[in-house]
Amino acid sequence: MLNRTIDIYSPLTNEVIGNVKAMSKEEVDESIKKSREALTEWRAKSTADRMEYLYRASEILLERKEELADLIVKEVGKDRKSAYSEVERTSELIHFTADTAKNLEGRSIPTETVLGGSKNKFAIIQREPIGVILAISPFNYPVNLAASKIAPALVGGNTVIFKPATQGSLSGIMLAEVFQAAGLPDGVLNVVTGKGSEIGDYVVTHPGINFINFTGSTKVGQHIAKEAKMIPLLMELGGKDAAIVLEDADLELAATQIVAGAFSYSGQRCTAIKRVIALDKIAEELQEKINKKVASLKVGNPQYTEGSIDVVPLIDDKSADYVEGLITEAKEKGAKLLCGGTREGNLIYPTVLDYVTADMRIAWEEPFGPVLPIIHVKSEDEAVELANQSEYGLQSAVFTNNIHKAFEIASKLEVGTVQINNKTERGPDHLPFLGIKNSGIGVQGISYSIEAMTRIKSTVINV
Ligand code: NAP
Ligand code: G3P
Numbered sequence: 001m002l003n004r005t006i007d008i009y010s011p012l013t014n015e016v017i018g019n020v021k022a023m024s025k026e027e028v029d030e031s032i033k034k035s036r037e038a039l040t041e042w043r044a045k046s047t048a049d050r051m052e053y054l055y056r057a058s059e060i061l062l063e064r065k066e067e068l069a070d071l072i073v074k075e076v077g078k079d080r081k082s083a084y085s086e087v088e089r090t091s092e093l094i095h096f097t098a099d100t101a102k103n104l105e106g107r108s109i110p111t112e113t114v115l116g117g118s119k120n121k122f123a124i125i126q127r128e129p130i131g132v133i134l135a136i137s138p139f140n141y142p143v144n145l146a147a148s149k150i151a152p153a154l155v156g157g158n159t160v161i162f163k164p165a166t167q168g169s170l171s172g173i174m175l176a177e178v179f180q181a182a183g184l185p186d187g188v189l190n191v192v193t194g195k196g197s198e199i200g201d202y203v204v205t206h207p208g209i210n211f212i213n214f215t216g217s218t219k220v221g222q223h224i225a226k227e228a229k230m231i232p233l234l235m236e237l238g239g240k241d242a243a244i245v246l247e248d249a250d251l252e253l254a255a256t257q258i259v260a261g262a263f264s265y266s267g268q269r270c271t272a273i274k275r276v277i278a279l280d281k282i283a284e285e286l287q288e289k290i291n292k293k294v295a296s297l298k299v300g301n302p303q304y305t306e307g308s309i310d311v312v313p314l315i316d317d318k319s320a321d322y323v324e325g326l327i328t329e330a331k332e333k334g335a336k337l338l339c340g341g342t343r344e345g346n347l348i349y350p351t352v353l354d355y356v357t358a359d360m361r362i363a364w365e366e367p368f369g370p371v372l373p374i375i376h377v378k379s380e381d382e383a384v385e386l387a388n389q390s391e392y393g394l395q396s397a398v399f400t401n402n403i404h405k406a407f408e409i410a411s412k413l414e415v416g417t418v419q420i421n422n423k424t425e426r427g428p429d430h431l432p433f434l435g436i437k438n439s440g441i442g443v444q445g446i447s448y449s450i451e452a453m454t455r456i457k458s459t460v461i462n463v
Helices: 025-044 047-063 065-076 080-102 144-155 169-181 196-204 218-228 251-267 280-295 317-332 380-388 403-412 446-452
Strands: 005-009 016-021 107-110 121-129 132-136 159-163 189-191 211-215 233-236 241-245 273-279 336-339 351-354 371-377 395-399 417-420 454-462
Touching (some): 016 169, 025 132, 047 080, 080 144, 080 446, 144 159, 144 169, 169 189, 218 233, 241 251, 241 280, 251 273, 251 371, 273 280, 371 380, 380 403, 403 417, 446 454
Parallel strands (some): 159 189, 211 233, 241 395
Antiparallel strands (some): 005 016
């Protein structure tokens, strides 16, 4: 078998910034074999021992902040400020994961309290690892969304096969080096590189894998779910988060939150606000405020500045083509272009489309780019109905000054999380994070992720 490598190009310069191995099936077999061999000793360690590795990794990650942030900027086109914050947030996440493991408790269940139960019998309930976890991460948070799988899996006593997004794999490999530098025993964390389209199916259907923790698009997630059959899954997928703005909302606050939520990192976030649903009465005023704020967004190539840039070039040309197609179709069907709509290479200028209607693709599809559709509705019921018609169910935001109304609408929305008077967002990282419908399976968030990647073992004592 030829030794193949994949060149990684920067979305900012189109230059090759490194390369990774396109692993063969035999190399994947070897990695998974190592993970299985390492499992026995790793799961036998005390939780306190495993926590120590995480504390060390959290510190080393901070020591390598400059280097890693530099790579994130080059590899996935984030601005430097966001790249720093990704590294810092990840260091904290790893630390807090270890802290959380400290509080994991087992329990015992007496049986005498139920009819037919016995005084001479009780069960001890403990958590144990699931085995070898396959962690597959997306390009947009190459460090954070990798560590949010790896750290809870490890502290729970599992070993890990980590498959980073190809665009993001240099950053992912550096994260894995950090864990190695923390002294992880050989084989506990193994990186598998190669294109998902080539090696993905082989890895997800490998008999050595016991659990798949995946973040990425709904399309790939659904494909993996089909292939994986009985393997348990934890999945964070796509979204079409709506900001619902009611008549009594603080429109200045709503516009600020909506613009930040829709355009940071060019909207390449699963939790980006991807549509505004505004009540007719306030839609014009809201639109004007949004438009003004969009005009002051910083747009450009983040490699030339130390500060923050909101709208950066998209990850590749294909993504920019897709976003451009959505804008063109909406305009052809009568949407009003308030700003943007232009493109230089893979940089799409921040675009706001007003009077978007249900027959336009932009009303339903996830652009993963800097384009915000505004949809006018006549009533709150219509707003909820439209929000729920989406195939996705990640988050929604509701802007109102009436707390009763906020709760009433929140209770009707088919999503994992509702944000009241705030943009949609993941975190803080110990909160539950989940998507329903086509946005995911299961619940992430530090303690939830540890729980998901461990299982209950019940031992019944009969005296
Ligand atoms: P993607 O194209 O679905 O890729 C995600 C990961 O899956 C990559 O590591 C990819 O590897 C791998 N992959 C592709 N085909 C595979 C296969 N057949 N078997 C196994 N793995 C396979 O997603 P992306 O473009 O990186 O990320 C953007 C998407 O992720 C958006 O839809 C976004 O909403 C979603 N996302 C969701 C969340 C959330 O928390 N809900 C968070 C972040 C992103 P290659 O790179 O080698 O193809
Ligand atoms: O797309 C990644 C998703 O997890 C978003 O995270 O922190 O930007 O809301 P955040």
